Amino acid sequence: MLELRDISVSYGAIDAVECVDLSAAPGTITALIGANGAGKSSLLKAVSGLVKPKVGRILLDGEDIGALQPHERARLGIAHALEGRRLFHQHTVEENLVTAWHFRHPSGDFKRAVDQVYANFPILAERRRLKAGTLSGGQQQMLILSMATLHEPRLVLLDEPSLGLAPIIVSQIYEFIRGYCAEGGRTVVLSEQMASLALKVADQGYVLRQGEVVQSGDSAQLRGDGVAGAYLG
Amino acid sequence: MVFFLQMVFAGLSVGAVYALIALGLNLTFWTTRVLNFGQGSVLMIGAMLTAVLIAYGVNLLLAVLIALVAAGLVLVVTEMVAIRPLLKASGSMGWVVSTLGVGVFLQGLASLVFGTQAVAFPDVLFSSSATLQIFGAWVSVQYIAVFVISVVIVGLMELFLRRSTWGYGVRAVAHDRELASLMGIPVRKVVLLSFVVSGVLAGVAGILTSQISGTVDPGFGLHLLILAFVAAVVGGMGSAVGALIAGLGLGVLEKLIAGYYSPAAAQTVAFVLLVVVLAVRPQGLLGKKETVKV
Numbered sequence: 140m141l142e143l144r145d146i147s148v149s150y151g152a153i154d155a156v157e158c159v160d161l162s163a164a165p166g167t168i169t170a171l172i173g174a175n176g177a178g179k180s181s182l183l184k185a186v187s188g189l190v191k192p193k194v195g196r197i198l199l200d201g202e203d204i205g206a207l208q209p210h211e212r213a214r215l216g217i218a219h220a221l222e223g224r225r226l227f228h229q230h231t232v233e234e235n236l237v238t239a240w241h242f243r244h245p246s247g248d249f250k251r252a253v254d255q256v257y258a259n260f261p262i263l264a265e266r267r268r269l270k271a272g273t274l275s276g277g278q279q280q281m282l283i284l285s286m287a288t289l290h291e292p293r294l295v296l297l298d299e300p301s302l303g304l305a306p307i308i309v310s311q312i313y314e315f316i317r318g319y320c321a322e323g324g325r326t327v328v329l330s331e332q333m334a335s336l337a338l339k340v341a342d343q344g345y346v347l348r349q350g351e352v353v354q355s356g357d358s359a360q361l362r363g364d365g366v367a368g369a370y371l372g
Numbered sequence: 373m374v375f376f377l378q379m380v381f382a383g384l385s386v387g388a389v390y391a392l393i394a395l396g397l398n399l400t401f402w403t404t405r406v407l408n409f410g411q412g413s414v415l416m417i418g419a420m421l422t423a424v425l426i427a428y429g430v431n432l433l434l435a436v437l438i439a440l441v442a443a444g445l446v447l448v449v450t451e452m453v454a455i456r457p458l459l460k461a462s463g464s465m466g467w468v469v470s471t472l473g474v475g476v477f478l479q480g481l482a483s484l485v486f487g488t489q490a491v492a493f494p495d496v497l498f499s500s501s502a503t504l505q506i507f508g509a510w511v512s513v514q515y516i517a518v519f520v521i522s523v524v525i526v527g528l529m530e531l532f533l534r535r536s537t538w539g540y541g542v543r544a545v546a547h548d549r550e551l552a553s554l555m556g557i558p559v560r561k562v563v564l565l566s567f568v569v570s571g572v573l574a575g576v577a578g579i580l581t582s583q584i585s586g587t588v589d590p591g592f593g594l595h596l597l598i599l600a601f602v603a604a605v606v607g608g609m610g611s612a613v614g615a616l617i618a619g620l621g622l623g624v625l626e627k628l629i630a631g632y633y634s635p636a637a638a639q640t641v642a643f644v645l646l647v648v649v650l651a652v653r654p655q656g657l658l659g660k661k662e663t664v665k666v
Contacts, residue, residue, distance in 0.1 A: 189550055213556035221554070227547045238544045241537045243556035286555070 140164055141186065141294055141326055146195035148181045148350075155181035156192070157350045163343075165293070165324035168317065170341035170358075172334045172366065178350040179330035180222060183296045186328070187219035188212045199294060214243050218287040222298035222330075224279045228272030232263055232282060235271050239286035247290070256285040259315060277308035284312060288319050295319070297329035301336060313340045338362050377509035379631040380624055385515040385584065387623020388522030389577050393600030394607060394615040395529055396573035400447075402546035403566040406455050406467045407601075408447070410475030411574055412593030413482075418443040418575030419582040419592065420482055423491045432496060436579060443575030444568040450474050451567045482590040490589035493582040497521075500586065518580045523616070525576065529569075530612040542566055598639070599626070602646045608656025618656070 141163040148156040156178040163169040171179040184190040186197055188209035197205050204212055213219075227235050236256065240249050257264035260281040266274060271282060280300060287295055297316065301309040317340060320327040331337035338344055338358040346354040346366055354366060393411065400408055408414075418439045425435035454470040495514075502513040533539040544552040545562045553559050581596060582588040599622060607618030622645070626638040649656065 187554060189553070208558075208560075209550075209553035210556050210558045213554055219554045221551065225548060225551050227544055227551070229547060230543065234540070238540045238552075238557075239555050242541060242558070 140198075140200050141328065142196075142198040143182075143186070144196040144198070146182065146185055146197065147193045148178070148185050148190055149193050150190075155350055156185065159195075159345075159347075159350075159352055161345055161352070161355075163294075163326050163328050165326050166320065167342040168320050168327045168329065168340060170337035170344040171328065171330040171347060172332075172337050172344050173330075173347035174332065176349075177347040179347055180298050181350075182347070183219060183298050183328065183330060186294075186296055187217055189219070210242070213292075216292040217294045217296070218290075218292040219296040220283045220287040220298060220300065222302060224276065224283065226271045226279055226283060226286075229270055232267045232269060232271055232274070235282060235286060236289060239289050243290050245290035252289050256289065260285065277304050277312075280304060280308070280312060281315075284315060291323075292325070294326045294328070297327065299330055299332065301331065301333065309336070316340065334361075334366050338366065374509045375631065376628075377507055378511070379627040381506065381509065381511045381515055383624030383627035384620055385519045385623070386581070386627070387603075387620035388519045388526075388616070389580050389619075390596070390600045390603045390623055391526055391607075391616040391619025392522045392573055392577040392580070393596060394604035394619055395526055395612055396570035396577070397600060397604045398612070398615055399542070399566045399570045399573075400451075401604075403542060403563045404451075404455060404459065406459070406471070408450065408455075408570070409468065409472040409597075410450060410454075410478065411570075411600075412597035413475040413478035414443050414446050414571055414574040415578035415581070415593040415596060416482060416588065416590060417446055417478060418578035419493065419588040420486055420491065420578075420590070422496070422579050423493050423582065423588055424486060426494045426496075427491070432494075436496065439579065440572050440575040443578070444571035446478065447567040447571030447574070448564055451564065479590050486590065488590060490587040493586055493588050496579060496583055512584075514583055518584060521576070521580060525573070526612055526616045529573075533612060538562070538565065595639070599642055602642045605646060606649045606656055611656070614656055 143159055143161040146156060146159045147154065159182060171182060173179050181190060185192045188207060196203055199215065199217065204215065207215070227238060230238065236253055240252065262278055263281055263285065266278065271279065274282065284300065287297070300312055300316065304312070316327060316329070319325060338361055341358050343357045344355065344361045344366070345352050346361070354361065354364065393415065397407060397411060400406060421439035421442055422435050425438060426432060450471065454474045455467050458464050458466040458470055497517040498513040500512065500514060503510045504513055504516065533543060541552070541557045541562045544555060544557055545559055549559055578593065600619070603619040603622050604615055606622070607614030607616070622642060625641060629638045629641050
């Protein structure tokens, strides 16, 4: 369970997020919908600890994690896949997975986790000795998702997972996300510019505009309100 | 031919030390994108402490150990007072001046405590008069020991970076700090670790060079730092093996020029080499291009 209370983020004089309240329940997908610069990424970064909110509280299963460093939050079970294909491009696929595994002190077995990754995305098994930078956009996104979910975190934050990908890859990736979320009550929060797509996969949505939540509710309701068709870009 | 070989062996020996220093510079550059211009003084501190402690009758191994710990500590303190505070403003180049300042400060401190006179460096590795004949050329055993130790350390560092968990951490931080922290990597600890290791490498390099040159004084280290810097750039800022090859090449080149032409020309040639490499292959011989996909 993720709860944000009155979160504001600013970079110098620029307010990126203003007074956002949000809650995301286990076993559900929450979509942050909005245009470029609406504050989606900043909000996700506040949760993972990459930016420090000016005010507000962040609760993970009731525990205030606001004072923790990003690596400590990662070890608590928060995974954050950044936008823009952020990977260790000069390391091989397998080295990326090793890096994603070891420092979070997971209890499970690395070999099993990696086998699971290769079962989910066989193409990654084929390419495991190749540098991550040489993969196609879709393969990179598969690797990013695998790195985020490798140690089975309870909260997964995904920033624009579909950006710039072919529709067939997008549906493959969203299918994976849905499957991961449903298994064992994990919480997923993702940001998406395409409202129609987001509301198809998510259980609930928050529409952001210039850092503020202008609309929220479950996906069916937002679709009924015409959010899906609204121009957000 | 014998003279040529002697120059080559001497060059390989000093070149291996350049590689060691270059690797230290590399490590901290990877984790912070800062070049420590005070590294020369860390070499000096390592060598000076060893010489002085042994002169006071401290056991040889213990003296070396204390000197290396001190060298590591010096770099950690450097990071805390002269680098980290200056990186808070993004894009700041203040570290150029502050790291140079730390170097000058250490040099002054050493002059104050130990005096400005050169101190004789004791025989830590073998005797300076011990020689071996290789292909007809007489080579000092110390040269061979310095070469072997340096190459082994560079090899171990490469293994550490490629195979160990913390090596993965260093490489991840070098690549993308934010992403590394999201993977659970304690970035701050990794940065400090890189400075400790860099300091110890500098300390070892200082001791090894003094062993060859026979003396150490507070001004020692700057000339080495400059050549190591050339080796680091020529070898590629992202590569331990590249630094080794470049260091060895540079050492041999330096000694050959010094032997056949003039010692004064050696540094000039090193810098010509630097300029040529920067012009032709900016990422260095084995360095990787910084590829940024947008």
